[in-house]
Amino acid sequence: MSQFQKRIFVAGHRGMVGSAIVRCLVDQGYSNIISRSHSELDLTDQAQVRAFFAEEKPQEVYVAAAKVGGIHANNTYPAEFIYSNLMVEANVIHEAWRNGVGKLLFLGSSCIYPRLAAQPMAEDALLTGKLEPTNEAYAIAKIAGIKLCESYNRQYGCDFRSVMPTNLYGPGDNYHPENSHVLPAMIRRFHEAKLADAPAVVIWGTGSPKREFLYVDDMARACVHVMDLSRETYAAHTEVTTSHLNVGTGEDLSIAELASLVSEVVGYQGEIRYDTSKPDGTPRKLLDISRIRELGWKPEVSLRDGVARAYEDFRSEELVPS
Numbered sequence: 001m002s003q004f005q006k007r008i009f010v011a012g013h014r015g016m017v018g019s020a021i022v023r024c025l026v027d028q029g030y031s032n033i034i035s036r037s038h039s040e041l042d043l044t045d046q047a048q049v050r051a052f053f054a055e056e057k058p059q060e061v062y063v064a065a066a067k068v069g070g071i072h073a074n075n076t077y078p079a080e081f082i083y084s085n086l087m088v089e090a091n092v093i094h095e096a097w098r099n100g101v102g103k104l105l106f107l108g109s110s111c112i113y114p115r116l117a118a119q120p121m122a123e124d125a126l127l128t129g130k131l132e133p134t135n136e137a138y139a140i141a142k143i144a145g146i147k148l149c150e151s152y153n154r155q156y157g158c159d160f161r162s163v164m165p166t167n168l169y170g171p172g173d174n175y176h177p178e179n180s181h182v183l184p185a186m187i188r189r190f191h192e193a194k195l196a197d198a199p200a201v202v203i204w205g206t207g208s209p210k211r212e213f214l215y216v217d218d219m220a221r222a223c224v225h226v227m228d229l230s231r232e233t234y235a236a237h238t239e240v241t242t243s244h245l246n247v248g249t250g251e252d253l254s255i256a257e258l259a260s261l262v263s264e265v266v267g268y269q270g271e272i273r274y275d276t277s278k279p280d281g282t283p284r285k286l287l288d289i290s291r292i293r294e295l296g297w298k299p300e301v302s303l304r305d306g307v308a309r310a311y312e313d314f315r316s317e318e319l320v321p322s
């Protein structure tokens with residue numbers, strides 16, 4: 001059987017990252033992709049996940065299904081974030097082991113690292129300090145996902161890998177006014193202000209926190225790249241205690257700088273104000289991406305181009321009043 005006929009399950013294929021992984025796999029010639037929507041298969045339900053794996057017998061699994069949201073959603077619904085994410089990853093990883101899945105890739109997040117970790121944050125900064133309180137529940141679930149992969153590798157000899165993405169954006173993003181991440185929130189807010197000819201746009205927090213943003217198709221390429229590495233190559237660039245790889249651009253900017261960039265791309269010319277009653281979250285979380293660069297992946301889409309593409313996608317989806 002050609003490697004392009006492998007049975008690949010992309011969990012979360014309708015999400016921003018899952019759909020980009022499917023695009024990337026199809027582009028590369030993979031033709032046997034298995035998917036289920038949330039309503040067809042609830043991954044928090046152990047019995048459903050067990051029946052699905054027994055029936056479909058995937059050979060590779062990408063775990064891009066998760067409960068995801070920005071600072072407000074994480075801070076407001078911590079029980080949902082910790083419960084859903086723990087259940088999804090535990091069910092999928094356990095059934096992947098029970099059904100002899102050859103390789104699995106788990107997607108975590110850069111929020112796994114301590115709030116005040118030295119910058120840029122290397123993989124071995126994991127579990128060296130206290131987490132950022134606004135997303136601690138989500139981060140704990142993501143750390144558990146890494147540890148699930150490591151534990152199944154150590155005890156059962158599985159080949160389960162993990163990537164920790166920085167903040168992502170692009171086509172298929174969530175543009176909810178409160179629950180989204182900052183970049184889609186800004187696209188929507190500046191667009192609506194431009195249409196309404198509003199004199200000012202309000203941005204949350206002080207504008208001083210720094211963030212790193214990666215275009216989702218670059219992330220998807222990284223996922224497929226890491227999955228396709230030989231076991232020996234992956235193992236040579238990770239360690240048993242830190243068996244995950246950072247994925248980012250290695251560059252960050254302040255939220256105030258991001259607001260200027262998004263307003264320019266959208267074409268909004270009014271004032272930008274800050275609501276300091278809203279949380280800033282972690283002051284900075286820049287990833288050290290030396291390891292994945294050594295493994296042959298690098299980002300390709302610049303932030304300005306990526307924001308322009310995301311804005312085009314936002315308008316084409318008619319997500320806002322015209």
Ligand SMILES: NC(=O)C1=CN([C@@H]2O[C@H](COP(=O)(O)OP(=O)(O)OC[C@H]3O[C@@H](n4cnc5c(N)ncnc54)[C@H](OP(=O)(O)O)[C@@H]3O)[C@@H](O)[C@H]2O)C=CC1
Pocket residue numbers: 011012013014015016017018037038039041042043044063064065066067068084088107108109110165166167168169172173174181
């Ligand atoms: N977006 C970002 O900035 C970042 C994302 N990540 C990680 O990347 C991964 C993908 O995120 P992203 O694509 O942005 O998120 P999305 O919310 O766009 O996609 C997540 C997908 O998972 C599905 N899903 C959630 N819960 C379940 C469930 N119980 N059963 C079945 N399907 C479920 C969702 O379906 P439905 O919508 O129907 O619930 C959705 O299709 C996640 O692991 C996330 O933690 C990491 C860092 C940054």
Ligand SMILES: C[C@H]1O[C@H](OP(=O)(O)OP(=O)(O)OC[C@H]2O[C@@H](n3cnc4c(=O)[nH]c(N)nc43)[C@H](O)[C@@H]2O)[C@@H](O)[C@@H](O)C1=O
Pocket residue numbers: 068069070071072074109110111134135138166167168178179180181182183185186203204205209211255278279280281282
């Ligand atoms: C990817 C990552 O995303 C989350 O962490 P975060 O990086 O703090 O996420 P964020 O994108 O929501 O905010 C980034 C910064 O931007 C500021 N900000 C300004 N104005 C808006 C605004 O309108 N919306 C939002 N959401 N933030 C705003 C906001 O105050 C903060 O200073 C995690 O919970 C977790 O999900 C995770 O892993």
